[in-house]
Amino acid sequence: MADDPPVTPYDKPAGGWDALRSSLHALREQDVVLKGAGTLLRTNQPTGFDCPGCAWPDRNAHSSFEFCENGVKAVANEATARRVTREFFAEHPVAWLAQQDDHFLEAQGRLTEPMAYDAASDRYVPIGWNDAFARIAAALHALPSPDAAVFYTSGRTSNEAAFLYQLFVREFGTNNLPDCSNMCHEPSGVALTEQLGSGKGSVTLDDFEQCDAIFIFGQNPGTNHPRMLGELRSAAKRGCRIVAFNPLRERGLERFTNPQSPAEMFGGGSTRIATHYYQPRIGGDLAVATAIAKVVVERDAVDHAFIAAHVDGFDALAASLRATGWDALERESGLTRKQLEEAAQVYVDSRATILCWGMGITQHRRSVATIQMLANVLLLRGNIGRPGAGPCPVRGHSNVQGDRTMGIYEQPSDAFLDHLGAAFDFAPPRAHGFDTVAAIEAMHDGRAAVFFAMGGNFAAATPDSARVHAALQRCALTVQVSTKLNRSHVVHGRDALILPCLGRTEIDLQAGGPQAVTVEDSMSMVHLSSGMNPPASEHLLSEPAIVARLAAATLPRSRTRWAWLVEDYDRIRDRIAQVVDGFDDFNARVRRPGGFHLRHPGRDRRFPTPSGRAQLFAHPLDEGSMATPAPAPFTLMTVRAHDQYNTTIYGLDDRYRGVHGLRRVCFISPADLQRHGLADGQHVDITSVWHAADGALEERTVSDFRLIAYDIPDGCLASYFPETNALVPLDHHAERARTPASKAIPVRLSPRAPA
Numbered sequence: 001m002a003d004d005p006p007v008t009p010y011d012k013p014a015g016g017w018d019a020l021r022s023s024l025h026a027l028r029e030q031d032v033v034l035k036g037a038g039t040l041l042r043t044n045q046p047t048g049f050d051c052p053g054c055a056w057p058d059r060n061a062h063s064s065f066e067f068c069e070n071g072v073k074a075v076a077n078e079a080t081a082r083r084v085t086r087e088f089f090a091e092h093p094v095a096w097l098a099q100q101d102d103h104f105l106e107a108q109g110r111l112t113e114p115m116a117y118d119a120a121s122d123r124y125v126p127i128g129w130n131d132a133f134a135r136i137a138a139a140l141h142a143l144p145s146p147d148a149a150v151f152y153t154s155g156r157t158s159n160e161a162a163f164l165y166q167l168f169v170r171e172f173g174t175n176n177l178p179d180c181s182n183m184c185h186e187p188s189g190v191a192l193t194e195q196l197g198s199g200k201g202s203v204t205l206d207d208f209e210q211c212d213a214i215f216i217f218g219q220n221p222g223t224n225h226p227r228m229l230g231e232l233r234s235a236a237k238r239g240c241r242i243v244a245f246n247p248l249r250e251r252g253l254e255r256f257t258n259p260q261s262p263a264e265m266f267g268g269g270s271t272r273i274a275t276h277y278y279q280p281r282i283g284g285d286l287a288v289a290t291a292i293a294k295v296v297v298e299r300d301a302v303d304h305a306f307i308a309a310h311v312d313g314f315d316a317l318a319a320s321l322r323a324t325g326w327d328a329l330e331r332e333s334g335l336t337r338k339q340l341e342e343a344a345q346v347y348v349d350s351r352a353t354i355l356c357w358g359m360g361i362t363q364h365r366r367s368v369a370t371i372q373m374l375a376n377v378l379l380l381r382g383n384i385g386r387p388g389a390g391p392c393p394v395r396g397h398s399n400v401q402g403d404r405t406m407g408i409y410e411q412p413s414d415a416f417l418d419h420l421g422a423a424f425d426f427a428p429p430r431a432h433g434f435d436t437v438a439a440i441e442a443m444h445d446g447r448a449a450v451f452f453a454m455g456g457n458f459a460a461a462t463p464d465s466a467r468v469h470a471a472l473q474r475c476a477l478t479v480q481v482s483t484k485l486n487r488s489h490v491v492h493g494r495d496a497l498i499l500p501c502l503g504r505t506e507i508d509l510q511a512g513g514p515q516a517v518t519v520e521d522s523m524s525m526v527h528l529s530s531g532m533n534p535p536a537s538e539h540l541l542s543e544p545a546i547v548a549r550l551a552a553a554t555l556p557r558s559r560t561r562w563a564w565l566v567e568d569y570d571r572i573r574d575r576i577a578q579v580v581d582g583f584d585d586f587n588a589r590v591r592r593p594g595g596f597h598l599r600h601p602g603r604d605r606r607f608p609t610p611s612g613r614a615q616l617f618a619h620p621l622d623e624g625s626m627a628t629p630a631p632a633p634f635t636l637m638t639v640r641a642h643d644q645y646n647t648t649i650y651g652l653d654d655r656y657r658g659v660h661g662l663r664r665v666c667f668i669s670p671a672d673l674q675r676h677g678l679a680d681g682q683h684v685d686i687t688s689v690w691h692a693a694d695g696a697l698e699e700r701t702v703s704d705f706r707l708i709a710y711d712i713p714d715g716c717l718a719s720y721f722p723e724t725n726a727l728v729p730l731d732h733h734a735e736r737a738r739t740p741a742s743k744a745i746p747v748r749l750s751p752r753a754p755a
């Protein structure tokens, strides 16, 4: 459209002065330049708070600036001077708020007091905390069964809050504990637990100093884990070879200027990151990993001693790899044999390799198979339990891994439930609960009627938006524990409550004084986090306090001393030490500088699988979804813009891709524009097309997206979420792990008449 802002390719390195400018802009935008600057100096510091952004770990040797540009945006948005007051809600009917975009809702500021939905006026009105808890308790007790309630968790929830939350939910009588892991690294957990005996990565930051090759699959660290660029830069400078596989050329994987390097900042310097950059087609990673494994086997670059001592399944895998032809590998990967062999040779030449991956690997139908093939690649050359080597699934939310460790899981182990029941003298429910997809189905068909969310933005983060919104609206009650206004407050049940909580940057004062919480990062480091700013409002409660007061209101006969536990969070940690493996002497160990590491058994070459050995798995290319032809000409992947963290839209720019002031965009190759008679800048509707479980052809459409010519493989498209989550069918998810397959959606484009 004539008035569309221009798209200007970005030719500078990632980071650099633009990162500083953008950070300053974020502080100004939230009107917290001075307060924000002070708060940032405590970010990721030993006595400070853990950045509420991603789960990238902190270095123990702390500089004063242990944060990145997107960490600044996360902190500024939480420390913002803006407030969503009762007057704001009185002025704005929910129907009007629902018409505003996600950026608008986020930009309104911090919630200040508990609010209840008033259907008569279609507005949220103030409610007291006790009345709110009584209302929830009444709704829960009105249910035919505890399994008619769903308790969702976002990955920002602290360990202490998560542990109390799962305890409350299980004392209430259900395991319906879906969480954001279901939508991100669930396939990593399923794949690695079966193969190595643990669902976590085994790598630590120290390994990044000892490896001589780093392979990065389906990840965009420049936007999603920016401080990872610091580790990659150091590795690149000492000659480590970095191999990136991503359909999109991501600036952060190409070149980086470290904002903390005066030489680079004032000398105009930068560091090349990837030594090898390949753009497979969307969904081509299983074929890429298979090709690398094939080369290792066929060139006999296998660590046979390691295999003999620790690994089963070699013969079956080797046979499958030898039987896999290069034609299929080229077709399925979208890369040439030459490229695949070149990458494999980097791996074969490496003494110690780290394999990293993100959502570009997990949000696919065959993601479990792909991750197991990546782990096969590592095991074939003994790249686990060796310094500088191992699997590194890079988690999203700052404590998503910790929440799972604390028991936020719809499929808890019997051992965990045994410990929990013994520690709190009750019989936990044993039947597995709803994961995210099952919870949506249950709310949609009426089997679940109360939805409680500890943080997050369920209505925007989930796939198949129309179906999810209908499911939430069918609930008798929806409750959101939140810091900021978002989509999930305006897509609500017949009754609805908003419970505002403290942020990570704020002082959490309890009877026992200021309290610290703990988090577990992507590399299994558990450390303290203490807020420093006065709360945004006197009416806020901490997450643990919210759970304790809700439990007291809902479970009057509970033998758990809820109020006592939240007077001093050391008491919660003492109970965690009783129940969760690896947390003995928790309070003492977490007070050591930097906290403590939950050691992965693979680092000692121990594999707690049923056989006690690691397992290789063959995954032929022509199995499962790859054999089913896509019913549409394109495959679309949902991505984040640079001014975004999950569904939180900080701004409308995506600097590294040259996009400014736009959200509804669709990246497409110049060849496909020509092939399909389309033009750069043209506006289209995007329609997903798929065969539902009953075989019927189904469609979903999102409207008015601007096409942007971009370096992306033919047949592949990319657009931002949450705007395109509506295209992802609910039953389009990863086999076994049920993670929405948001990175591979069959779609077609329909030109729109010029406005």
Ligand code: SF4
Pocket (backbone or CB within 6 Å): 051, 052, 053, 054, 055, 056, 066, 067, 068, 069, 070, 071, 072, 074, 224, 225, 226, 227, 228
């Ligand atoms: S890398 Fe992640 S955790 Fe670290 S400062 Fe940036 S956003 Fe925060």
